[in-house]
Amino acid sequence: MKTTLSGRRAIAVAASVGAIALVLAGCARGGGDVAPTGEDTSAAVEPSPGITDTTLTFGISTPLTGATAGPGNCTVDGALAYFGTKNAEGGITFGDGKTRKIEIKSYDDEYNPEKSAANFNQMVADGVFAAGLGLGTPTNRAWREAAIEADVPQVLVMTGDPIFSDRTESPVQLGLVPIYQQEGAAFGEALVANGQPHKVAALYQNDDYGKGYLQGFKDAVAGNPNIEIVKELSYEPGPASSTPNYLEPQVTELAGTGADVFFQAVSVTPRVVENLAKAAAIGWTPIWFLPSNTASPGGVLTPAGVTETTYPGIYAVGFSEAAAAPPFAESEAGKAYFAAIAEYAQGPEQDGKAFPHCVWSWIGAQILEQAFEKMTEPTRDSFLDALYSIKGFDAQFAFGSIDTTVDGLPAIQTVSLQKFNGKGYTNVDVVG
Amino acid sequence: MKGYDAVVSNRWVRLGAFLVVLVVLAVLPLVADPFTNQTISHIAVFAVAILGLNIVMGFTGQVSLGHSFFVGIGAYAAIIPIRDWWGGPLAEGAIVIGFVLSGLIPGVLGLLIALVTVRLRGLALAMVTIALPTIGLPLAQKFSDFTGGNEGISIRRLDYVGADGQVHKGNPFAAGPGLENDQWQYYIVIAIALAFFALAYFLVRGKYGRAFAIVRSNEAIASSMGVSPYRYKVLAFTIAAVYGGIAGFLLIVWGQFTSSETLAFHHSIDLVIASIVGGAGSIVGAVLGGVFYVTVSQIMNGLQLSIYTTLVQGVVIILILFLLPGGLASLPRTIRRLVRRGAAGHSVEAGHAADSASGNTKTQVQPSEERNT
Numbered sequence: 001m002k003t004t005l006s007g008r009r010a011i012a013v014a015a016s017v018g019a020i021a022l023v024l025a026g027c028a029r030g031g032g033d034v035a036p037t038g039e040d041t042s043a044a045v046e047p048s049p050g051i052t053d054t055t056l057t058f059g060i061s062t063p064l065t066g067a068t069a070g071p072g073n074c075t076v077d078g079a080l081a082y083f084g085t086k087n088a089e090g091g092i093t094f095g096d097g098k099t100r101k102i103e104i105k106s107y108d109d110e111y112n113p114e115k116s117a118a119n120f121n122q123m124v125a126d127g128v129f130a131a132g133l134g135l136g137t138p139t140n141r142a143w144r145e146a147a148i149e150a151d152v153p154q155v156l157v158m159t160g161d162p163i164f165s166d167r168t169e170s171p172v173q174l175g176l177v178p179i180y181q182q183e184g185a186a187f188g189e190a191l192v193a194n195g196q197p198h199k200v201a202a203l204y205q206n207d208d209y210g211k212g213y214l215q216g217f218k219d220a221v222a223g224n225p226n227i228e229i230v231k232e233l234s235y236e237p238g239p240a241s242s243t244p245n246y247l248e249p250q251v252t253e254l255a256g257t258g259a260d261v262f263f264q265a266v267s268v269t270p271r272v273v274e275n276l277a278k279a280a281a282i283g284w285t286p287i288w289f290l291p292s293n294t295a296s297p298g299g300v301l302t303p304a305g306v307t308e309t310t311y312p313g314i315y316a317v318g319f320s321e322a323a324a325a326p327p328f329a330e331s332e333a334g335k336a337y338f339a340a341i342a343e344y345a346q347g348p349e350q351d352g353k354a355f356p357h358c359v360w361s362w363i364g365a366q367i368l369e370q371a372f373e374k375m376t377e378p379t380r381d382s383f384l385d386a387l388y389s390i391k392g393f394d395a396q397f398a399f400g401s402i403d404t405t406v407d408g409l410p411a412i413q414t415v416s417l418q419k420f421n422g423k424g425y426t427n428v429d430v431v432g
Numbered sequence: 433m434k435g436y437d438a439v440v441s442n443r444w445v446r447l448g449a450f451l452v453v454l455v456v457l458a459v460l461p462l463v464a465d466p467f468t469n470q471t472i473s474h475i476a477v478f479a480v481a482i483l484g485l486n487i488v489m490g491f492t493g494q495v496s497l498g499h500s501f502f503v504g505i506g507a508y509a510a511i512i513p514i515r516d517w518w519g520g521p522l523a524e525g526a527i528v529i530g531f532v533l534s535g536l537i538p539g540v541l542g543l544l545i546a547l548v549t550v551r552l553r554g555l556a557l558a559m560v561t562i563a564l565p566t567i568g569l570p571l572a573q574k575f576s577d578f579t580g581g582n583e584g585i586s587i588r589r590l591d592y593v594g595a596d597g598q599v600h601k602g603n604p605f606a607a608g609p610g611l612e613n614d615q616w617q618y619y620i621v622i623a624i625a626l627a628f629f630a631l632a633y634f635l636v637r638g639k640y641g642r643a644f645a646i647v648r649s650n651e652a653i654a655s656s657m658g659v660s661p662y663r664y665k666v667l668a669f670t671i672a673a674v675y676g677g678i679a680g681f682l683l684i685v686w687g688q689f690t691s692s693e694t695l696a697f698h699h700s701i702d703l704v705i706a707s708i709v710g711g712a713g714s715i716v717g718a719v720l721g722g723v724f725y726v727t728v729s730q731i732m733n734g735l736q737l738s739i740y741t742t743l744v745q746g747v748v749i750i751l752i753l754f755l756l757p758g759g760l761a762s763l764p765r766t767i768r769r770l771v772r773r774g775a776a777g778h779s780v781e782a783g784h785a786a787d788s789a790s791g792n793t794k795t796q797v798q799p800s801e802e803r804n805t
Contacts, residue, residue, distance in 0.1 A: 064738050064739045064741075065738070065739065065741055065742045066698075066742075069739075073739065105736060106733075106736065106738065107733045107738060108729060108732070108733060108738035108739070108741055110729075111693070112693060112699070113584060113689060113690075113691050113693050113694070114683065114687060114689075114694065115729060117687040117689060118470070118471075118474055118687075118726070118729075118730070119733065121466070121467055121470045121471075122467060122730060122733055122734070124466075124467070125465065125466070125467030126734075137582055137583055138582055138583065138584050138691040138692075138693045141583055141584050141586065141689070141691065142584065142586070142687065142689045142691070143689075144586065145586045145588035145589045145688070145689075146588060146688075148589065149588060149589070149603070161583065163583075206573070206574065206576075207573055207576060207581050207582050208576075208581065208582060208583055209582075236570045236573060236574050346739065347739065348739065
């Protein structure tokens with residue numbers, strides 16, 4: 001009896017499982033794959049996902065929480081502010097004659113590449129037309145090839161990694177901010193321009209960041225007999241919050257060379273502060289070069305106790321106006337910018353000036369608008385064609401005009417060397 | 433409640449439920465949209481990582497705050513052979529080598545590290561395990577020619593020479609005809625994850641599970657019973673490292689990318705939190721932990737409220753710690769206990785009262801209590 005009962009139960013189990021399988025298989029996938037019907041012969045182009053006659057959806061994957069949340073929120077808020085204003089005015093008139101409002105969707109990646117890859121999947125599922133503006137090298141790298149595969153534009157990303165502006169490697173990508181090499185080169189060129197002999201000591205972070213800066217500098221001074229690089233030291237980067245080593249031993253060693261120029265490509269703010277204080281304390285007073293992300297007067301130079309006279313010169317490279325500087329807030333454009341940030345930003349306690357990324361995102365949004373106005377069809381291909389053909393566009397707050405037509409360079413190409421004047425920075429052409 | 437218990441403990445019902453889950457897992461990717469498949473695969477990747485953590489923390493009671501180290505090393509061990517050899521004469525063999533190495537290298541490292549470190553206990557052990565990602569991340573960046581450093585390694589578009597003699601770009605985890613990539617990757621991830629869940633299930637139910645439990649509750653008693661705490665702690669650490677490494681391989685199948693960031697210490701904490709939320713002393717808890725890890729961010733993204741993700745996660749963790757110390761996996765058990773307590777209030781039944789009393793002494797958890805898994 002027992003076997004019969006078990007047998008019957010086994011059949012019942014198998015039957016129910018089979019039934020469920022049939023039900024699931026019944027609703028086969030791919031309802032969307034139905035071939036377009038032959039009715040609409042007039043409308044030649046099928047619109048890409050994420051664009052209708054009245055809206056366009058743009059996705060931003062960036063760190064909104066975690067250690068990089070401050071700059072990360074800015075990458076969203078600048079665009080939210082710019083397009084929020086435009087949408088309130090009725091929208092943007094596209095190259096195909098239709099007026100669309102821009103909807104920004106933001107996705108938090110916590111500066112974690114695995115999350116940004118998942119965010120890309122989600123953006124595709126949410127049907128974004130294009131994505132970008134987010135910051136971070138590994139996080140943008142994590143979905144670069146996926147974006148190429150899926151043919152989703154990944155544009156105006158905020159990383160100095162040159163690969164995003166290499167058209168062969170990255171056919172649907174474009175960088176926004178200058179690559180590291182451009183910053184290093186700007187200083188090198190200005191140093192050559194003063195015609196004096198210089199001995200250069202270099203300290204760089206041993207990764208794409210530090211090596212990129214140094215390479216740009218070396219290329220710019222190559223073949224010039226006046227400039228001699230007497231010593232290069234490097235250090236291993238750690239997580240931004242806890243780079244393990246003090247770099248003071250390296251500073252002391254470099255001081256021993258008697259170099260009169262200190263090329264310092266260090267990305268960790270506390271280390272730069274310590275180095276600036278250390279060199280002065282041991283009586284080494286070279287000309288300094290600082291990367292743009294560790295050159296803030298309030299965040300780096302003042303805490304280090306540096307004044308205008310401590311060193312013969314502290315130079316950094318900029319490519320946009322600083323929102324914290326008084327002339328910015330007094331200008332018409334600056335007032336409009338702060339009003340829009342106050343109205344549309346979603347980041348916590350966003351004032352639009354604590355991090356430069358808000359202004360960069362605002363610049364990126366203007367470049368996007370240029371591309372939207374030029375694109376003649378509601379497709380990603382048309383958008384990319386339009387984006388890659390912007391030339392001589394003067395964006396608000398950017399130094400120099402925007403040029404997206406050069407393979408290998410990002411959208412913002414004009415970098416300007418700046419010298420510390422005790423309060424902020426002034427643009428200069430020559431070191432010295 | 434008697435009827436409910438009878439139904440739940442019926443082995444035909446259990447077998448049926450298990451088969452239904454298997455069939456749903458097998459048929460679902462053919463029906464669901466790509467994002468659903470990618471999300472389930474993503475959950476499975478982290479469920480395997482969390483399962484390893486559960487074995488060492490939940491079942492054996494040893495603190496490990498360096499699990500991301502093994503996930504990251506496993507990801508490198510998987511992706512580097514594929515990057516260097518796929519497309520060459522080895523072809524798909526590179527993937528097999530990557531799979532084997534992703535378990536082997538973290539396993540050997542875990543064994544060596546455990547041989548030295550499990551002599552420590554409690555906080556001292558926790559401190560040493562923190563050192564793993566703290567050392568591993570700069571090391572991975574130092575050897576960036578090999579590891580890709582901060583920029584990482586992506587294998588979604590690898591060069592290979594096609595039948596026509598031309599160089600093409602291909603994805604080693606691209607699907608063959610008849611399947612989409614997301615479906616193919618789903619099947620690989622789910623098949624491997626199920627195999628490792630089955631291994632863990634049988635491990636913790638047998639002799640080893642009992643040994644882990646006694647080491648966790650009292651090492652002196654374990655020694656007196658002839659169970660070497662040292663040996664079983666080393667074993668648990670090694671197994672956890674292997675699971676971490678395999679999760680690294682699955683991460684590559686899912687995303688075809690890794691970078692030094694995968695090793696970062698705070699990802700270890702993410703895994704520990706997911707383990708606690710899911711239920712550290714439970715196999716199903718690992719799945720629930722993976723669901724928590726993946727879907728909370730996705731839901732918050734979907735609601736366009738992701739700036740509050742960490743806030744929501746914090747609230748969930750606090751609620752879990754107060755209301756469900758055994759994690760989400762203990763929810764059915766807790767509900768049953770509450771119901772019984774309510775019933776016991778009306779008519780005192782000796783058996784039920786004893787049940788609920790034993791259920792409250794959580795510190796003496798035996799592996800058999802994890803029956804619900």
